[in-house]
Amino acid sequence: MDRVEKMLGRMKASKLYRCVDWDPEGKAKDLVDKFNSASRSETMTRTEEYLGKLFAHMGKECYIEPPFYCDYGTNIHVGDYFYANTGLIVLDQCDVIIGDHAFLGPRVNIYCACHPIDAMIRNTGVELGKPVTIGDNVWIGGNTVINPGVTIGSNVVIGSGSVVTKDIPDSVIAAGNPCKVIRMITNKDKEYWLKQLEEFEADTGEPVKLEQD
Template sequence: MTELEKMRRGEAYCLFDPELSRLRDAARRACNAFNTSEPMEADGTSAILRDLFGSAAGDFFIEVPFRCFYGFNIHMGRNAFINVNGVLIDTAPIRLGDDSMIGPGTVLACTDHDRDPQRRAAGMEWGKPITVGARAWIGANVTVLPGITIGADAIVGSGSLVSRDIPDGVVAFGNPARVAGPAVKPASSDI
């Protein structure tokens, strides 16, 4: 089994594998091309990122600069938005729901590393998926750890470290992020 196959199965793999290094380099080049390209197309999307990402349910919006590790593990919902300095460490699938918003400087980090220092030095790591629900809003400078689900309509306050799942329709913040209460839902006449 190749290291890429191990990575896709969520098993431990060696990040120094030549095939994985080539894939990261290709993603780095695509991100650099996107970050230095002319302003986005009229619909707000980028052909560069559409080709790199695993899927897109429709238009999506990403401000520059943006960085990801592989790209093919990223699945964008319709009208999903990532603000400036977004980093997606996509060693496992990252799914952004329709109309979700990711604040500036936010990191979604799927990667976990071996606890044994010798195996860690040898490049052993694995990824766990991250899911952001529809209409969720993640504030600025948030770090989301591997294996986390942030529910639909949830709000995560700026500067938070998300180390546990966040349920649908709540506000959570802090280090570690804790649920503070329900998210306010607008009256239907306010939409």
């Protein structure tokens, strides 16, 4: 095993490593650059055309609004119907796993990269990463920062401007710095939004098909 493989293996295993030039030809950065500079005619195809070749996994009907930035790209896994507004940054030293129907607001930042707390060790240049997991049916508000090692459950809403430093359980609204659970999402929420949907259908004449829970 050469040095690059050794360091990449340690990085993905959340062990101390030194940064190495894992892509000397710059193929990953080229794909990101092409995505960010794509023409308007490629609006509906550029996510799959460029990032679909880079990510570890990309589900069906995914859309990311440029600009988008990442460190590797090859550690990013996104499920079906993923949407990210402009300015998404993913520092994917470890796996970033995102479920189905995840919506990200503008300028969301997902960080796997971290550094030793002790300054003497940190100043040697060694670093490490921790994976991030985001469940299904999650809406993350704009300008949210998701820190290394965090797991966000399914059916969660994260308020804009939050800094997520600890795990967030399923079916809650959470917000703040640091991000904390505000309340559970309940059947009252479903009832309220079903009424809003009924009004929409009655006013516009456009039926909406609901997926089963």
